[in-house]
Amino acid sequence: MILIISKNSDRSTIQVIKWLSSIGKNWIRIHEDEFFEIKTIKKRIFLKSQRNKFFLDEIESVWYRRGGINFKRLQYNNSSINIHMNEAQHWLEDYIIKTLESKRHINTQTNAHVNKLVVLEVAKKIGLEVPDYFLAENTDDIILEQTIVKSITGNVILESINKNEDGVMYTTTIKETEEKNFFISFFQKKIDKDFEIRSFYLNGTFNSMAIFSQNDEQTKTDLRKYNMEKPNRNVPYNLPRAVEEKAQLLMTALDLNSGSIDFIKSGNNYYFLEVNPIGQFGNLSTDCNYSLERKIAEFL
Template sequence: MILIISQNQETTTTEVTKWLVKMKKNFIRIHEDEVFNIRTKDKRIYLESHRNCFFIDDITSVWYRRGGLQFNRLQYKNNSINLSMDEYQHWLEDYVRKKLESKKHINKESNSDINKLWVLEQAQKYGLHIPPYFLAENTDDVDLNKTIMKTIGENPRMENIIKNYSGMMYTSVVEERENTNFFTTFFQEKIEKDFEIRSFFLNGHLWSTAIFSQNDEQTKIDFRKYNTKKPNRNVPYYLPKDIEEKVRLLMLSLDLNCGSLDFIKSGDKHYFLEVNAVGQFLGLSVKCNYSLEKKIAEYL
């Protein structure tokens, strides 16, 4: 039995499940709104929600796409008992997660959020070129119009901050100085690019796409500012073999067997930017005829 941990209406997950149906494979898709009770049945650990139920030792492979397992904890009238039981239940939940992650898997819930600063240090360790970067609490030492700023962590969406609005923080060029200090921010040298590259990594294999975002002012700094009226040109691309090998070593060091990696091609250099373990890849898969959703289904 295949277990898929995802989010409600996540399109990439749906495309993979279509292939699993075509292959006549049994699978369970867990959504973000499911809460499981951990029980025992026939001396085996059994998970049950309002939508799904399964024995954990019946699971043969796991795809952690997004979201996560949520558990219902028993509550007692005595607060002292609750404190002890919370700890006991935590260890049982931890065992279930570890047991599932020990199966054949694509990604893990436990390391789906990776530290960008650590990734960049590891990338340098394995010989990948990265644009010079630094952290600062002001713009005093920033080279204006030649420096970009990004979030330190993953890109936070703003649905819960501003009512009836959905947005994300994009890469931007620092064009003027701030008069006051602010929270520690990630600054990086702006690289004049020939084009961007998005690579999808799955168990040692890489599929890359060249994105000609620099030809459009709207997407020039960040290709995610999609121009739907005049989309960027996307074509299949092959990274040099030595860079592919460095990527394999990097992903191994991060304990990731799947993810989307971003590069910039500038002159004769490929600059590594970041890796997102649960990044989007479906659009590029379709444009370049890579059928990555089928490859994921086949692996599972």
Template structure:
């Protein structure tokens, strides 16, 4: 049986489950409202929540999409006993997670987040071109108009009841110097691109899409500022074989067997930007007729 860990109403998850149903594969999907207890029956470990249960040994493959496997712990009145039992339950949960992740899988809950700075260093180590980057607490050494800034973390969405305080943190060109110091910030050389490339990686296979975002002022710096009225043109694209081989080495070094990678092409150069293990690939699948949801279902 296939185990899927995801969020409620994730469209990609739903598409993959439709393919699994179509090829008559048995699966169970765990969502964020599931909290499991670890139990044993006839020497077999099983997990049970309010609306589902499964034995550990009946899981043949696992896809970690989003969210996470959550556990409910027993609590004890005696503080010392409770501390000891918390540790015991921790190691039991750890055994469950490691057992599941040792099976055939796509992504792991244990490494679903990556450190962008370490990823860029690893990309350089495998020979990929990376725009020069550095950290700074002020703009004293920033070349205005030729430097961009972006979050050190993943995609940042700030929610607030005040519309002026909420929003998404996009990549931005530094045009004006700051007068005061600020929290350590990520800066990177601005590359004048021909177009961008989104590549979906799955167990050594690479599916790429060219995104012609540079012709629209709204999407020129960050294509995530989607122009709904006049969308960017997206087409299938084949990266050079040597770039694809470096991608495979990078993903192996990061212990990732799935993810979305972003590149920029400028002249004859391909500049690596980042990798998102749980990245969006629906548009790559749809616009390029890759049927990536079927690829995932077939692998599972």
């Protein structure tokens, strides 16, 4: 049995499930709004939610896509007992998650989110080229037009009150200084790029795509500012073997066997930007005819 942990709205999950069904594999999809009760039946751990039920030992492989396994905890009237039982239930839940992560898997719930600052430090130690970066709470030492600012975290979505005008924190070129200090932010040297590269990594294999985002002023600094009327040109691309080898060392150091990795090519240099363990790969699969969903299904 294959266990898939995902969010309800993830389209890539649906495509992988179609491939699993086509090759006759049994699967269970855990949604983000499920809560599991932990039981035992004839000395076997049994998990049951409002949608799914399975024995822990019948799971053979796990794909952690998004979300996570949520548990329904028992509650007691006695506060002292409640404190003790919460701790006991925590360790039981931890055992279940770690047991699932010991199976054949694509990433895990415990390493689904990486620290960008730590990743960049590891990347530099391994030998990947990384654009110069620093943290600052003002623009006193910023070189205007040659420095960008981006989120320290991943892809930040700012939800509006009415839910109809969500905002995104895009990478931006610094064009003017700020008079006041602000919260410590991530700044990086702006690289004049030939093109960007998105590479999907799965268990030692890279499938890469060149994205010609610099040809459009709208996507030049941040390709996520998609131009729907005139999309960027995307083509299959092969990273140099030396770059792939270093990127694989990075993924191994981060204990990741899958993820989306971003590079910038500038002249003869390949600059590493970041890795997202749960990054989107649908357009990479479709535009380059890589059929990544099939490859994920076959790995599982």
